Amino acid sequence: MVTGKGEEPVRVSVAMVSYNGEKYLEKQIASVLQQLGAEDELVVSDDGSKDRTLEMLEEYQKRDARIRLLKGPGRGIKKNVEHVLRHTRGAYIFLADQDDIWAPDKVEQVLRAFQEKNAMVVIHDAKVFEGEKPERIVMDSFFAFRGSGAGVLKNMIKNSYIGCCMAFRRELLGAILPIPSRIEMHDQWIGILGDYTAGKSCFLPETLLFYRRHGDNNSSMKHYGIGKMLRNRICFFGYFFVRIVQIQQKRNWFFGKFKKK
Numbered sequence: 001m002v003t004g005k006g007e008e009p010v011r012v013s014v015a016m017v018s019y020n021g022e023k024y025l026e027k028q029i030a031s032v033l034q035q036l037g038a039e040d041e042l043v044v045s046d047d048g049s050k051d052r053t054l055e056m057l058e059e060y061q062k063r064d065a066r067i068r069l070l071k072g073p074g075r076g077i078k079k080n081v082e083h084v085l086r087h088t089r090g091a092y093i094f095l096a097d098q099d100d101i102w103a104p105d106k107v108e109q110v111l112r113a114f115q116e117k118n119a120m121v122v123i124h125d126a127k128v129f130e131g132e133k134p135e136r137i138v139m140d141s142f143f144a145f146r147g148s149g150a151g152v153l154k155n156m157i158k159n160s161y162i163g164c165c166m167a168f169r170r171e172l173l174g175a176i177l178p179i180p181s182r183i184e185m186h187d188q189w190i191g192i193l194g195d196y197t198a199g200k201s202c203f204l205p206e207t208l209l210f211y212r213r214h215g216d217n218n219s220s221m222k223h224y225g226i227g228k229m230l231r232n233r234i235c236f237f238g239y240f241f242v243r244i245v246q247i248q249q250k251r252n253w254f255f256g257k258f259k260k261k
Contacts, residue, residue, distance in 0.1 A: 012040040012107060013090030017072065017080040021098035022052040024212060029060060031102040036066060040107075042096075045084035047072030053098075081163075081186045082179045094167040095187070099212045100126075101134055106208040110167050113202050120198030121168045121191055123148070123161060126209040134210045143205065150201040152192050156233065156240075161191030165209055168194055175247055180239040184232045189240075196244060 014032055018025065032042055046054050046069065061067045070087055072080040085093065092114060094107070106124070113122045125148075128139035139145055148160035155161060163186060175197045176190050183189055195201050 008039055010039060010041055010089040010091070012036060012092050012094060012111070013088035014040070014042045014094045014096050015081070015084045015088050016042065016044045016096040016098060017077060017084055018044055018046045018049060018053050018057065018098045019072075019077075019080075020049045020051045020053060022049075022056060024099035024214075025053060025056055027101055028096070028098055031104075032096060033064065033066070035102070035104060035107045038066070041066050041068060041088075041090060043068045043070065043084055043088055045070040045072045045080050045087070047077075047080045048074050076181075078179050078181060078183070078186050082177060085173060085177065088170075091170050092167055093170060093173075095163045095190075097164040097211075099214065100164050101210040101212070103208040103210070109204065109206055109208060113204055114167075114169065117200070117202040119200050119202035120172055121166060121194035121201040122204060123166045123191065123201065124204040124206055124208040126162070126165050126211045127207050128211045128213055130213045134212075138213065141207070142211065143203065148203055150195055150203060152195045155188060155192050155195070156237065159188040159191075161187040162211075163187035163190070164211060166190065172197065175243070183236050183239055188236065192240065193243065196240075197247060 014036070016028075016032075029042070036042065042064075044057055044067065046057060057067075057069050061069045068087070070084060073083050081095075092111065094110070096102075110122050110124065113119060126142045127137050128142065129136045130138050142148065142162060142165065143160075146160040146162075147158065166187060168190060172190070172194055175193045179186050179189055191201065
């Protein structure tokens with residue numbers, strides 16, 4: 001974890017990206033902050049919102065020292081996610097969308113899973129609802145919908161990682177950053193690299209998030225035609241192969257230096 005001079009270590013970093021989210025932001029931030037401790041942080045990167053999102057975030061930041069607000073790079077969601085991740089300081093990094101609602105015990109249960117399962121990545125189940133009311137459930141289990149489970153090959157063929165349900169240890173940042181611009185989404189990238197580099201992803205069956213559908217989501221639930229699907233997977237595999245070669249080269253360099261000593 002990262003600390004500055006005289007600062008206490010940060011336990012949990014919640015990494016959130018925002019863009020024109022004023023309609024739903026209040027409930028999501030409330031659901032996050034109520035389960036963070038004094039040693040935690042919520043880092044939000046706003047990517048040029050045109051509504052009241054930025055104004056709302058600035059007000060939250062004035063009232064709560066755990067909130068840090070960043071100006072996004074203006075290059076789309078993947079680069080905004082990369083931007084916010086680079087500014088986190090916590091030992092455990094939780095990804096968060098601007099429009100969902102966290103279950104009250106999400107942080108507690110995910111942190112327990114990290115310790116008990118010795119996991120690098122933890123992903124939990126979610127219920128999907130539409131519009132304003134969380135009780136308007138349209139899908140009881142994201143895991144059942146996607147056939148979720150760990151494994152590099154499995155998730156290459158059919159991704160079952162969804163970013164808003166994921167958390168990972170800080171050590172994984174070195175493998176996942178930078179996030180390639182041409183891959184479809186960041187969640188599959190983070191999950192599969194966690195599986196490959198650490199070999200340990202934990203899929204919690206507990207429902208710890210209510211995923212809001214409202215027509216404008218940057219969603220992992222999209223279905224594409226076979227042509228685009230194949231192009232996405234070929235592109236992903238190419239970047240993945242290059243990254244694992246780079247990771248291996250770094251490991252070889254490190255152990256080579258260690259042996260010389």
